[in-house]
Amino acid sequence: MRYVVRENREISNGIYRLRLEFDGIPTPGQFIMINCGGNTLLKRPFSICDHDADEITIVYRIKGKGTYNLSKVKALDTLEVTGPHGHGFDMFDKFNNILIVGGGIGIPPLLFLSKKLKSKNLKIALGFKSDVFLVDEFKKYGDVVIATEDGNTGIKGYVTDAMKDEIKDIDMIYGCGPMQMLKSVKDMAEKYDVPCQISIEEHMGCGIGACMVCACKTKTDSGFQYKKVCKDGPVFWSREVVF
Amino acid sequence: MRYVVRENREISNGIYRLRLEFDGIPTPGQFIMINCGGNTLLKRPFSICDHDADEITIVYRIKGKGTYNLSKVKALDTLEVTGPHGHGFDMFDKFNNILIVGGGIGIPPLLFLSKKLKSKNLKIALGFKSDVFLVDEFKKYGDVVIATEDGNTGIKGYVTDAMKDEIKDIDMIYGCGPMQMLKSVKDMAEKYDVPCQISIEEHMGCGIGACMVCACKTKTDSGFQYKKVCKDGPVFWSREVVF
């Protein structure tokens, strides 16, 4: 589908927010695929960071040529988009004390999740390299602690350091961020025996579950199995995922 | 070199004029190569339609993806350009009565030529499918007759029909336009024994004479020879060219 861009703006160093007309009904953790134009071939996956009546927001970092092209798009331009895709975060009535852990460009989908979880008691731990973004938006939904690798804002260090003090009395953890962070989150969740869902990234082809390129290694009774990030995920139970 | 676009505007149905900052010194009949972006690979050749102190103008028609992309460029955008390239029209002091014959998107370089030849007695015959362009600009430099295939403006028919009545007392002919037109111009020039130069199009690789892909078949004493449109041409003596 072609959708009209409403805004595309740099909100932090190399980080952009794009607001897009949209008529699907996404749940937190789901993503869209965007044809970024230029001489890219495959569409690029982006998590939904916010959703209102007829609009979604994504927040993205310039990584390569696709995201670079995307950063040049202007309001009123149109983009070819499919989605929402994938299996997002499962939300449970029974859990009230929730820890949300995000790192870097893994943070955006957690905003949409926080919004949907807002009636809950949310502790939100966010990690950045240096420049922070979306922090004020998260503050609407819970207590936010921040870690930056260079100490620019909040605690100096990794978000998983900031997280340690939050974990007691937690019913459920949601995480999204770099592999290394997700691994620490998984380990900590297992250590404290808290259920935990994490959102995984993998390079994609079709984005809808047909081509089998977005493999995520998961545990099974008899060994392991490659699940599809685009359809079975991107959100998995951390216990399942084999790093 | 990267140059700044000053204006890019549709001046007729599917025909655009692009004004570009430029620091080379072109002669009429020369061309530039533009990287049209998008998922084009090779640069596209365009004849120089006008030149002022620090600016050149090209006039182009949307043909395929390169020219389509080009039509989307806006003032202040920059374009990667090489040139001026090629061997343009030779201008001779001894000739005063000059006939200029242009067809369709072959017309633009003849405007620059007319400007440079302006002290001469110019008869200008221009042929279009239906919508005309650049006609007022040509009127500054000589007597203009127009032919359109559908009779929209001027004579109904081909420019070569319009040309017939102009050819007596002509010292020199310059032509640019579709193959079929150039062939008629060549034939007429030979019939009336008037020297004639025509500008030829061929698909290009390097645009500078190194790759040998832009072959134009030319007569030699012993047979024929492929000359390079980008370097030996695009302007050739009509007698040389083997159609």
Next chain:
Amino acid sequence: MNLKVNIGNLELKNPVLVASGTFGFGREYSHYIDLDDLGGIMVKGLTLYPKEGNPPPRIYETPSGILNSVGLQNPGVDAFIKDELPFLNRFNTKVIANIAGETIEEFVSLAQKLNIDGVDALEINVSCPNVKEGGMSFGVDPNSVYAITKKVKQASNKTVIVKLTPNVTDIKIYAKAAEDGGADAISLINTVTGMAIDINTRRPVFKNVFAGLSGPAIKPIALKNVYEAKRAVSIPVIGMGGISSAEDALEFMIAGATAVAVGTYNFINPAGSIDILEGIKKYMLRNSIFDVNQLMNSINV
């Protein structure tokens, strides 16, 4: 306007298929297009036993192409028959089962298991670059191509299509080997073997080092192979490789393909196969061609 084409005894309602491995078992794309509109579906490559495939990454974008190294992840032929075929059979389109054995015996077993209603044809994949056993080692040996074709043909009561690899010196020999083995048709091209390196880690991007190149980048190569193969055999040819527009599909048909398959382009445009079919119809109207078969092999050389 007639769009029907015949691949051996198999009648396709139109010449647009979707290529194996790019369309799964049709489920996902059924949300984007009406599967009834397709000439047929070449399902993901099936093996005798379930196969987990290769470790990620499995895809890498290259200029106008992709490298993939899926390694034939699939639930196995039995699960296909049980879980996927009934879904596919809800639609009025042809089901072409793509099979990949590690040995000739496996190919025969696969063919036997697929001698069932609801399967319309077999496509023998002797050209997968992403597996250790079988795969391309068969496809680059004309004797293997001949032998596998012959055995599968004996074991099967379906239309048998042999899928060839372009990674050979002379495609004509392989096309002929398939024909001599009794193939009802050949399909080509499978992916072109390629490679990518991460210059920061100085490691190959893929664990298997090599991977299969597909997409628009390979179209000129595919077209050449289809044209050459067609001139070596008298059985129908199914053309594929980079097809991303009706114009591309028409090039393949003019070069000699009786049907075409859309692969990688499904990823870029999930309704791409149908858009291509519509474009072919428009071209036919514009050029007063009333039977699509008139296009086939209509090249003027």
Next chain:
Amino acid sequence: MNLKVNIGNLELKNPVLVASGTFGFGREYSHYIDLDDLGGIMVKGLTLYPKEGNPPPRIYETPSGILNSVGLQNPGVDAFIKDELPFLNRFNTKVIANIAGETIEEFVSLAQKLNIDGVDALEINVSCPNVKEGGMSFGVDPNSVYAITKKVKQASNKTVIVKLTPNVTDIKIYAKAAEDGGADAISLINTVTGMAIDINTRRPVFKNVFAGLSGPAIKPIALKNVYEAKRAVSIPVIGMGGISSAEDALEFMIAGATAVAVGTYNFINPAGSIDILEGIKKYMLRNSIFDVNQLMNSINV
């Protein structure tokens, strides 16, 4: 920082060359770059007699690639020696004469004529897809590759490089044939054979039907061939095919190339070869690599 590399007895000041046929005889590009900065120039393919080449069109853009059918238009080896070599010899760079014979004898004559000062190496083109005589028919036959290499090597006092075609089932056999014939190095890849059709006229775009595919589209294929060839021989490998950035060039070096050649990218960016060289230097600085030879074949598999 050491950028010098050795191709047999030939020392290149840096590993960046320009590929035959894409750089003419250097004249035109001398307005865009200082030819002294190049590791060497592989000149347009030379034949024993002047050659007019194929009728136009000779080029066609494909997704991220071009098809070309120049057909070796060149002034012949004698005119090269008389008119072009003196110009090239004004520069402090290596001149690699690319030669294309229609027979083994022609290759030998070409080699003999080029036993002159100012020519630093020969590149034997056994892989031109665009000519009827010789050309690729040699390149797809290992015996011919061996025989031509051997004869040229006997006739020549220059470094002899054999340029291989990727249009074969197993590049290793051809790399080995060249090595066994006495080649000092191999270079690859030449263009991949492809085709295009004009769907309006239903004619092939090129009079010769087939043409040679080059440019970014073929890079993954080229890289695979370089990697495989390097593993089959112990002589140096010169890598080419789609190189359009320093990153591309580095992939080839890491895969096993001692030097790289920039081809089609010269058309897109006339200073591309030098930009690539500069990018390689930056990468070396960033990664504390002080000798470019440390990069060669440094792949971790």
